[in-house]
Amino acid sequence: MSEIRTLIVDDSSVMRKIVERSLRQAGLDTMIVYEAGSGTEGLDMLRAKQVDLILSDINMPSMDGLEFLRQLRAQNLAPGVPVVMITTESSEEHVKQAILAGAQGYIRKPFTADQVKERVLPLLQAV
Amino acid sequence: MERAMPVTLRASLQLVSDPKNLDSTVEEVFKMMLGIDCHRYPGPVEMEPESVTAVVGFGGLLSGACLFKSGSSTAIKIAAAMTGMEIAEVDDTVKDGIGEICNMLAGAWKGKVPDLAANCGLSIPAVITGRDYNLHVQAPEFKLLHCYRFDGGCFEVTIICDGLQ
Numbered sequence: 132m133s134e135i136r137t138l139i140v141d142d143s144s145v146m147r148k149i150v151e152r153s154l155r156q157a158g159l160d161t162m163i164v165y166e167a168g169s170g171t172e173g174l175d176m177l178r179a180k181q182v183d184l185i186l187s188d189i190n191m192p193s194m195d196g197l198e199f200l201r202q203l204r205a206q207n208l209a210p211g212v213p214v215v216m217i218t219t220e221s222s223e224e225h226v227k228q229a230i231l232a233g234a235q236g237y238i239r240k241p242f243t244a245d246q247v248k249e250r251v252l253p254l255l256q257a258v
Numbered sequence: 259m260e261r262a263m264p265v266t267l268r269a270s271l272q273l274v275s276d277p278k279n280l281d282s283t284v285e286e287v288f289k290m291m292l293g294i295d296c297h298r299y300p301g302p303v304e305m306e307p308e309s310v311t312a313v314v315g316f317g318g319l320l321s322g323a324c325l326f327k328s329g330s331s332t333a334i335k336i337a338a339a340m341t342g343m344e345i346a347e348v349d350d351t352v353k354d355g356i357g358e359i360c361n362m363l364a365g366a367w368k369g370k371v372p373d374l375a376a377n378c379g380l381s382i383p384a385v386i387t388g389r390d391y392n393l394h395v396q397a398p399e400f401k402l403l404h405c406y407r408f409d410g411g412c413f414e415v416t417i418i419c420d421g422l423q
Contacts, residue, residue, distance in 0.1 A: 142382075145355040148341050149291065190361070192382050219365025222376035239369070240362045241290035 135162045135255060136180070140173040140187040140199060141217070150186055150217060150247075157248035170199030177208040184255060185209060186238075189218035189229070200232040213254035217242070267319045267373055267422050274320065274422070275400045279370040284406055284415055287362045292339040294408045301405025303412045305329050307389045310348060312360035315381035320374060321421040324364035325393065325414075326356060332411030348387055357383030363415060395420055 137154065139147045147166050154162060165180055167173035171194050173187065185203075189196035196216055203209060215236035216229045226237050236250045267274055281298050288294045306329030314324045328336070330348050337355035338345045345352060361383045368374045386393075395401075399419040406413055 143354050143358045145337065145340050145351060146358050152342070190380060190382065219361055219369075219380060220375075221365065221369040222372070224376050239365075241287045241366060243290050 133161070135159050135184055136165070136182045137162050137184045137186065138165045138167060138173060138176060138180075138182045140167045140170060140185070140191075140196065142168055142188065142191040144168070146188065146217075153242065153244045153247040154186075154251065156244035157251060159251075170194030170196065170202070173199055174202055174206070174208060177203065182209060182212055184251065185212055185214045186217055186251075187214065189216055189220060189225070197228060197232050200229070200234060204233045213257075215251060215254065267371075267377070270371060270373060271400070271422065274371050274374060275402065275419070277402055277404065280367060280402050280404055280415060280417060283363055283367040283370065284404070287359065287366055288406075288408065291359075291362065292336065294336075294339060296406045296408035298404050299407050299412075301412075301414070303328070303405045303414050306331060308348070308387070309333075309389070310352065310356050311386045311391075311393065312356045313384045313386070313393070314357075314360050314364040316364065316368065316378050316419075317381065318378040319423045320368075320378045320419055322398065322417065322419040323395075324360055324367060325416040325418070326360040326363060327416070328356075328411065328413035330387075332413055335411050336413075353385040353387065357385045367417065 139150050141147045151164050167176050187196040213235040216234045217238045219240045221239045235254050238250050288296045308330040310333035311327045316322045333352050333356050334345050337352040340355045364380050368378050395418050399422050402417045404415055
């Protein structure tokens with residue numbers, strides 16, 4: 132697979148590292164990673180950079196992941212780029228909200244690299 | 259027209275407070291995120307003078323909190339395992355990592371009971387470090403305080419429920 136430009140949005144720098152490591156273990160070892168510590172920072176980054184994949188936490192202070200996703204779609208930033216939400220919230224209602232806001236995938240924390248692979252690789256192959 | 263029954267957790271108190279849910283949650287989070295096997299033991303955890311405590315609040319049908327507490331050296335080992343970095347002291351990475359562990363424990367624990375997963379929100383984690391501090395909740399509805407250990411460290415996880423609808 133060619134070099135994948137990935138944006139990881141999470142207020143926790145530790146989680147951003149874990150997500151990056153899991154993606155590399157899932158086979159995306161030639162990836163370029165951009166990191167954002169909030170939804171606002173993520174939107175700013177998407178105005179400046181092109182990406183192929185976005186992974187975002189939901190439960191973040193100030194702008195949460197769902198609002199980030201709504202803004203992303205409303206401002207037509209990164210059109211056609213798959214967005215996967217990563218969160219501790221696992222109820223059907225939360226998944227529904229994320230899909231309605233425009234997410235293509237959902238990964239529940241805690242997760243394994245195999246689960247990341249299962250959810251992310253089909254989205255990249257479909258683009 | 260039939261009216262939907264309001265969701266209540268009071269009838270599921272036994273399921274919500276089942277200690278096995280907490281043990282399987284802790285084992286799952288540590289195995290999946292850190293590759294660490296950890297197991298419950300009778301405790302108590304011998305705390306070092308300096309400790310790290312993370313708190314994630316529950317709101318909704320259940321109000322209360324999930325607490326993670328360990329000595330500084332265990333907290334450093336956990337954060338090092340999460341990041342793959344060498345860490346010498348309790349710094350922002352350790353606080354961030356322990357806050358995330360507590361967040362995952364709280365989320366995975368409530369996910370064990372479907373009505374709880376759907377009707378209980380989580381706060382952003384708060385982390386307290388230092389010595390000579392106590393967290394006290396008056397007359398909780400129920401409280402689970404379990405001690406766990408892994409190769410090289412031990413810690414406590416507490417679920418406090420101070421209100422259940």
